[in-house]
Amino acid sequence: MADxxxxxxxxxxxxxxxDAIDRLRALGLSDDQMNVISGVPVSESMLGRPNQWTNxxxxxxxxxxxxxxxxxxxxxxxxxxxxxxxxxxxxxxVPGPPTIVLLFEITMLGMLLSxxxxxxxxxxxxxxxxxxYVREVSDGKIAVFFTCPMESQEKxxxxxxxxxxEKVEVAEVEQL
Numbered sequence: 001m002a003d004x005x006x007x008x009x010x011x012x013x014x015x016x017x018x019d020a021i022d023r024l025r026a027l028g029l030s031d032d033q034m035n036v037i038s039g040v041p042v043s044e045s046m047l048g049r050p051n052q053w054t055n056x057x058x059x060x061x062x063x064x065x066x067x068x069x070x071x072x073x074x075x076x077x078x079x080x081x082x083x084x085x086x087x088x089x090x091x092x093x094v095p096g097p098p099t100i101v102l103l104f105e106i107t108m109l110g111m112l113l114s115x116x117x118x119x120x121x122x123x124x125x126x127x128x129x130x131x132x133y134v135r136e137v138s139d140g141k142i143a144v145f146f147t148c149p150m151e152s153q154e155k156x157x158x159x160x161x162x163x164x165x166e167k168v169e170v171a172e173v174e175q176l
Contacts, residue, residue: 003150006171009160010136010143016164017142018047023159024146037143059118060111067110071103136166145171 011017017036024034031049036042044051076094079085085093137143148156160168 004147005150005153006145006147007153007156007160007168008143008145008171009165009168010141011163011165012141014042014046014142017144020144020160020163020165021047021049023163024144024156027148027152027156027159029146029148033148034144034146037137037145039137039140042142054122056115056118056122059122060115063114063117064107064111066114067107068103070110071106074106075099075102141166 009020011020021034021036025031036047036049076099079093087093144160146156157168
């Protein structure tokens, strides 16, 4: 197998960067060989890339279920744990409206806490993996970082330049 080289193409706007990703696919690169670096959040659909899988909705649903179970326990089980329950006149032992509020609030609290934990864990924070940093991205430009075969470097450089890349260069590691 041939040696690979990492190239970095810097584009002034999102449109040419999306066209460059399509062109890289046409030249035979897969999505796991490319990375888009942007200073603003860019969704995958804006660039025509496949959606990334996340575990956050499942974790949030699990937290909501646990929160509902905790609210159910507080509302329906804990009053009967007293040795001598107090019955006030003809009122229900577990009143309706406060029960609904408590169930809702504890369910949402469980979902909120588990969502926070899920996002925290799903984003690999803190991140000890090496990350790419491009100074031009801080100025509002879009960078496409990709790996291609060493012998095809000229072909990829010409293709990116034809699509409007301001510069295409070999990616080097920089100290932050």
